[in-house]
Amino acid sequence: MFLNSVSSMLQNIRAERNGISPLHLSSIRAMLPLFFVTNRNNYSRWTPVYHLDMLNLHAEVEARFNNEFFAMFQKAGSFNGVWSHMATEKSIIKYSKGNGGIVGLTRKKSALIRCNVTRHIVGHFSVAMKMRSGLVTADDNTHDESRPPSMKRDEQQVIDLISHLQETMVNPFDIQHHPSELVNISTGLKASKEVQESLLNAIDTCTAMIKKFFDSALSAGMSRSFYGPIQRSNIKTFSDMNKKTKLKCRSGETVQGNINPELIFCRALALTKCRDDVPVEKLLSFPIGPISTSLFHDDGTMRK
Known part of the structure; x- marks a missing residue:
């Protein structure tokens, strides 16, 4: 269960880094039971809607997404795509809310609508003018997380995490030496019979919860409101x-x-x-x- 959960998360990151739209959707679908099992109601409620919307995209948009236009690539290379919101933070949002933007200028609804509709164009012109004047360079428009120092830091953190797992914890990736009982990899505490059965059956339990939510709130003949409360998983933990x-x-x-x-x-x-x-x-x-x-x-x- 742990390895499957980590694998889904890593696949989601890979999908964004390489711009693979089908892998993104499959990883989102794989993570859906985890949202229900951990009682993350907002994710549990809206992830199915997002997934259905992505499956019903316009043919032209879907073709572009499948052609690596799903993620934002600011430089040539591989595994360097960034999430769309990370890219807009350094471009559209930065120039619309920064110095000379709409913040602090006006609160009129009509002006805000015009700003939201045209801010990507204004941001493009702003970047072009600053680059022509020498105030910024092309590297200034890339997100901090995609720069070499950040990537080197992330790599070191991965090495430190692996070292910590191998030296101070029960290594969950060492399958051959797994204990027969379910244990807490941090403390080594063995789970009770009730907790072990609850955790091992968590995915099956939440799969039934997902089906119940779909049939009652997302099907044609809805028997309950989509915005109604979602049943808690009540999974027993350590x-x-x-x-x-x-x-x-x-x-x-x-x-x-x-x-x-x-x-x-x-x-x-x-x-x-x-x-x-x-x-x-x-x-x-x-x-x-x-x-x-x-x-x-x-x-x-x-x-x-």
Whole structure:
């Protein structure tokens, strides 16, 4: 399941880098169950619509997409295509919202409509004028993520990630030495029988959820609203194996939840940046371990 999920993600990246429209659609279709299993409702609701729209493109547009015009190539070469929004950030959006653009100039609806309709033309003229005047070069119009320093950084991050997986975690890519039980590759914790069955059957469960959503909200005889709530997957994960603590709300209601000290500490650190009554000194005065550190000496021996 993990390898299939990673493979779908890598195929989606490859489709964008090489401008392969059919591979993009197949990877999107493969990732759809993952949106349902992780309860990403916006992606679950709108990805099928996007996929259907892409399957019903105009013949001329579809032919152009299949001819590597699906992605933006700002330089000759291979595996250097970028997503369309990344390309427009450095061109159309930059010159329409930057210095001399529409932002701060007017809020009139008619002017905004004219700007949106013609901003790609204005951006083209703006780039041409700046290049003729020597203010910018051709490299300035490429996205930062496609430049050699960024690509070198990304490659180093991949090497570091592989090294981290091999040295400190259960390597998920070493298929021959996989444990018989389902384990957390980060901590090595073995899953309980209930969690293991839930995770191993997650794709089948969410495939049934997808079919139910399609039949009820996207079919000809819809029995429910497309904008209605989507059923949660309720998949059991490793976090469900943590000990639950009873908490009493202000309303008097008692609820059970998992208390993660590390998560609470991180959120408290965030509070120190936005609230004057929560200084860092006060936060660090509280122990975050299961046992108070004040019970022990600096060398670890217990106080009498």
